[in-house]
Amino acid sequence: MTLHRGRYPVAAMKVLLRNPRREVDVEGPTTVAALLGRLELNPESVLVICGDTLVTRDARLADDDVVEIRPVISGGAGS
Amino acid sequence: MKCRRCRAPAVVDVRRHNAAFCRDCFLHHTREQVKRAIAEHDMIRPGERVLVAVSGGKDSLAAWDLLRELGYDADGLYLGLGIGDYSDESGRYARAFAASRALELHEIDLAGDYGYDVPGAAYATRRAPCGACGLSKRHLFNQVALDLGYDVVATGHNLDDEAAVLLGNVLRWEEGYLGRQYPVLAASDGFVRKVKPLVRLGERETAAYCVLTGIDYIVEECPMAAGNRHLGYKELLNALEDRSPGSKAAFLFGFFERAHPRFEDSAREERAELRACRSCGAPTTGEVCAFCSLRERATVGDEQMLAAVIRRKR
Numbered sequence: 001m002t003l004h005r006g007r008y009p010v011a012a013m014k015v016l017l018r019n020p021r022r023e024v025d026v027e028g029p030t031t032v033a034a035l036l037g038r039l040e041l042n043p044e045s046v047l048v049i050c051g052d053t054l055v056t057r058d059a060r061l062a063d064d065d066v067v068e069i070r071p072v073i074s075g076g077a078g079s
Numbered sequence: 080m081k082c083r084r085c086r087a088p089a090v091v092d093v094r095r096h097n098a099a100f101c102r103d104c105f106l107h108h109t110r111e112q113v114k115r116a117i118a119e120h121d122m123i124r125p126g127e128r129v130l131v132a133v134s135g136g137k138d139s140l141a142a143w144d145l146l147r148e149l150g151y152d153a154d155g156l157y158l159g160l161g162i163g164d165y166s167d168e169s170g171r172y173a174r175a176f177a178a179s180r181a182l183e184l185h186e187i188d189l190a191g192d193y194g195y196d197v198p199g200a201a202y203a204t205r206r207a208p209c210g211a212c213g214l215s216k217r218h219l220f221n222q223v224a225l226d227l228g229y230d231v232v233a234t235g236h237n238l239d240d241e242a243a244v245l246l247g248n249v250l251r252w253e254e255g256y257l258g259r260q261y262p263v264l265a266a267s268d269g270f271v272r273k274v275k276p277l278v279r280l281g282e283r284e285t286a287a288y289c290v291l292t293g294i295d296y297i298v299e300e301c302p303m304a305a306g307n308r309h310l311g312y313k314e315l316l317n318a319l320e321d322r323s324p325g326s327k328a329a330f331l332f333g334f335f336e337r338a339h340p341r342f343e344d345s346a347r348e349e350r351a352e353l354r355a356c357r358s359c360g361a362p363t364t365g366e367v368c369a370f371c372s373l374r375e376r377a378t379v380g381d382e383q384m385l386a387a388v389i390r391r392k393r
Binding site for chain 2: 018019021024042043044045046047049053054056057058070071072073074075
């Protein structure tokens with residue numbers, strides 16, 4: 001999906017979300033905290049991976065970054 | 080953000096400690112938290128053999144890795160639960176981790192070794208799948224540890240898991256469960272010691288540990304756990320934590336220090352009533368232990384389902 005401002009396409013970062021696995025385009029640049037806010041995700045419940053490293057919530061993300069938002073909550077109260 | 084220890088650029092923030100860390104200092108932080116939990120609760124003594132309950136997820140693989148890093152003699156046990164592709168994939172992660180570090184991984188396959196799987200047991204007993212899963216794990220991890228001469232069973236339960244369980248137990252005032260909820264459960268007749276060395280780490284920290292050390296784990300959630308009560312408690316607690324960092328740790332550690340002793344008698348009374356299961360010999364309060372009862376109903380259920388299918392085909 002390409003984001004548009006009016007008729008014109010704008011650059012967007014690729015954001016991979018999990019459970020279920022899907023990819024969304026988000027207009028940048030932005031910070032990790034703002035990105036999570038925009039996606040209505042609790043920062044306590046996810047890690048943000050940019051390229052091949054983790055990033056803190058004040059990190060700036062550029063238009064051409066590839067970002068994974070990985071959930072960290074797991075369900076079993078089992079063993 | 081800068082690393083609290085060395086002032087290098089940080090990669091992980093841990094708000095409950097009001098701190099951020101670079102990779103190396105974060106790994107130091109996780110090891111220190113595990114060392115502290117083990118020492119505080121006298122979890123593992125020198126020379127003891129540890130069996131780690133391994134699921135292929137972040138917590139159990141991090142627990143196994145950290146125990147080995149800290150010099151403990153720790154092997155793994157993976158239990159195949161028969162939950163379709165999820166079990167196939169989680170088993171692959173557990174085996175790959177063990178192979179990459181030349182560690183010993185024992186395996187049990189519920190269907191092959193005991194004649195039932197978790198979805199079948201849930202169907203046959205009308206129990207939630209997580210109940211049948213937890214019951215099978217508790218019984219079999221303990222049994223294998225006894226059979227193979229391990230002193231301790233270690234699980235990957237982390238601060239978030241324990242805080243969510245505590246919330247559930249408090250909401251229902253489950254006195255027996257509250258008496259048993261502790262980072263270490265002492266060994267007794269028919270039970271090996273059970274320990275939770277990750278109890279001082281949140282699950283965001285265990286996930287970060289895996290990412291930063293290159294441990295591949297199954298990220299997908301168990302399809303049977305989706306929407307369960309435990310996940311709901313975690314979401315509530317994380318909403319609190321986001322507003323007030325440190326809430327989960329204060330809730331859990333405050334319980335251990337100030338409230339747990341008040342419930343210990345309930346757990347002691349339950350243990351005093353235990354006798355041997357007439358089927359497998361495991362400690363139980365009834366004639367037959369919960370595991371044997373589950374297994375019997377689940378395998379009978381399978382036969383009944385098969386008979387029903389055959390009848391329909393005729």
